[in-house]
Amino acid sequence: MEFPQPTELTIDEPINPVDQSCPRCSADTMYRYRLVDYRGWLEVVKCRSCLHVEDRRPIVAPPQGTP
Numbered sequence: 001m002e003f004p005q006p007t008e009l010t011i012d013e014p015i016n017p018v019d020q021s022c023p024r025c026s027a028d029t030m031y032r033y034r035l036v037d038y039r040g041w042l043e044v045v046k047c048r049s050c051l052h053v054e055d056r057r058p059i060v061a062p063p064q065g066t067p
């Protein structure tokens, strides 16, 4: 089975700034977003400077494919 070529250039995954400073590197803002790892989908609050993960929780997998 073939899938159509994506038309957008970037993955439109919302990355939400969180008004919380990083306890490790003192960056002003951390970011809440979804990711997937070997355990499945997670929502994380993560520092994008030092990659410290402040919070993570499993979430239901979002729907895949075209809306």
Ligand SMILES: [Zn+2]
Residues within 6 Å of the ligand: 022, 023, 024, 025, 026, 027, 047, 048, 049, 050, 051, 052
């Ligand atoms: Zn940090």
